[in-house]
Amino acid sequence: MASLAAAEEPSGVPDRDKFARADGGKKDLEADSDEKMKIFENWLLDNNSKFPKLVMQKYDDEVRGVHAAEEIGPDESIIEIPLECLITVEMGKATDIGRAVLQSDLDLDAPKHVFLMLFMLIDRKNPTSHFKPYYDTLPPTLSNMPIFWSQEELALLEGSYLLVQVEERNTAIENDYKAICHLCPDFADISTLDEFKWARMCVCSRNFGIVVDGVRTSAMVPYADMLNHYRPRETKWTYENHKRAFTITTLQSISVGAQVYDSYGQKCNHRFLLNYGFAIENNCEPDGFCPNEVPFKFDLPWQDEIFDAKSAFWVRDGHGKLIRVCVSDNENTSFAFACLRVMVATKEEFQALSGAGGTGAVALPHTVKDIRFPMSLRNEKAALTMFMGMINDKLAAYPRSLEEDKVLLAGDSLTPFSNERHAVIQVAGEKEVLEHYKTHCQVALELLSFDVNDDAAYIARHRELRDSGCSPWILKYCSLDPMGTIGMCRRMERRRLQQAQEGTSDPARPHIV
Secondary structure, three states: OOOOHHHOOOOOOHHHHHHHHOOOOOOOOOEOOOHHHHHHHHHHHHOOOEOOOEEEEEEEOOEEEEEEOOOEOOOOEEEEEEHHHOEEHHHHHOOHHHHHHHHHOOOOOOHHHHHHHHHHHHHOOOOOOOOHHHHOOOOOOOOOOHHHOOHHHHHHHOOOOHHHHHHHHHHHHHHHHHHHHHHOOOHHHHOOHHHHHHHHHHHHHHEEEEEEOOEEEEEEOOOHHHOEEOOOOOEEEEEEOOOOEEEEEEOOOEOOOOEEEEOOOOOOHHHHHHHHOOOOOOOOOOOOOOOOOEEEEOOOOOOOOOHHHHHHHHHHHOOOOEEEEOOOOOHHHHHHHHHHHHHOOOHHHHHHHHOOOOOOOOOOOOOHHHOOOOOOHHHHHHHHHHHHHHHHHHHHOOOOOHHHHHHHHHOOOOOOOOHHHHHHHHHHHHHHHHHHHHHHHHHHHHHHOOOOOOHHHHHHHHHHHHHOOOOHHHHHHOOOOOOOHHHHHHHHHHHHHHHHHHOOOOOOOOOOO
16 A cells, blocks of 8 residues: 555654654655454444544554545545444443443442443453454553652652652542442452553543433444544545434545544643553644643742631632642642732731621622632732742752753654653643743732832833733733732732821731732
8 A cells, every 4th residue: 555644744743743753763654564454444343433534554553643544625524323322321321330320329430431331341351342352452561650750760750740640640540440349249250450550541542421311421432433633624524413323524625645633622741641652742623722730729828927827718619629730720729829829818918808807898809719809918929939839849850941842852862752752841841831920920029119100111011021022811910900919009009108107007907909
């Protein structure tokens, strides 16, 4: 067969070009000739599946993809897999063990996933299973998934909260396995813990959420699960009840030889790596937004003189405050700053916030999350200073700098689908978020030091920052516009100083917006 990949020229996008680099730089990738794949495709075709313009290719031992064998137009149905070839949650529930799990009402970590796993683990023991050609194509080890990484590979994530999540995932899977074995002791003869983990990650990385005859379910969809991820999406998928089939349709033209992608959704790299076994080097949306996140754990300082009063307010929206922030000013960023403001609030600031001794004329926040505005210039400085310390602590926990990560990724020492490369992409993404907020704190603290009565100097510095390419999120926070955080701080501080000069208020008491 003629080369298919040769028609797809390098795009300059690492997350696409890695497939051409996967074989060590060969230009031409032949269609997958694996005998198991031939049997699999014949099984699908014998069961009335349709994928006439597609061909599978293999890039690495456990990495495959789907390419266009001929020109494909927009809005063209390219894959059709009938219901008879799908494995659904209901099929797992119908097994003896599935029924026992349902009746027992076990508290499982991922119930829908477990029922798909149960069916697969039980059914693949049957050498004449209808789904045997599909099972034979599933990767045997899933060594790319962090829960299966060696200690040496996990060490590549040093400093990342993902290490905690890997441990939590392993524990959750082990607890589900033990619970099912306790309920149905014979299950231990069907599946080992390692096989249970394998099934969990197969299902986690490959299932589709669909609606069949009005019932919302999840399904394993052979062939459709071979499409790799890329955004913005180039195809769409659904279950079409009138066809009794799962279908994938193009959203644009796809040239012969080009890889056909699915979109796994807008996600932080920690979710891609934990659930799918890869990380995206340029994980950005068309508008520039990057969903990569870093979690921060916010706790009240126990030595605070008003710890009890703050704690009563703090727990109104939950005790734990583990908040993931990305480069944005979304709800999580707002919540993070609200936590910081409460953590550093003086007795007077907190009393003003909670309305203690007040008239009740102003609507006050009921929970920490309700705090949308700064408390005072002093408080905001203290919050930013505390945040800077938290950021520096996180950055210090990594063995390499962001610049060192970038050099590694730009070089040739990390092979395209290696766990090492994906680990470096993951931690580099975290550091980019941390460096953004470090710059945010530095810029904001600098601007908060300007004389509150000298707007001209402030505006000039703000303009310099804008012209130098400062992040729009930082510029918005520092704006003198009515909703700019530092603008509010400056106006509150002017009002406080004016009232203090006039003797109409306590100069130390903040003014809550």
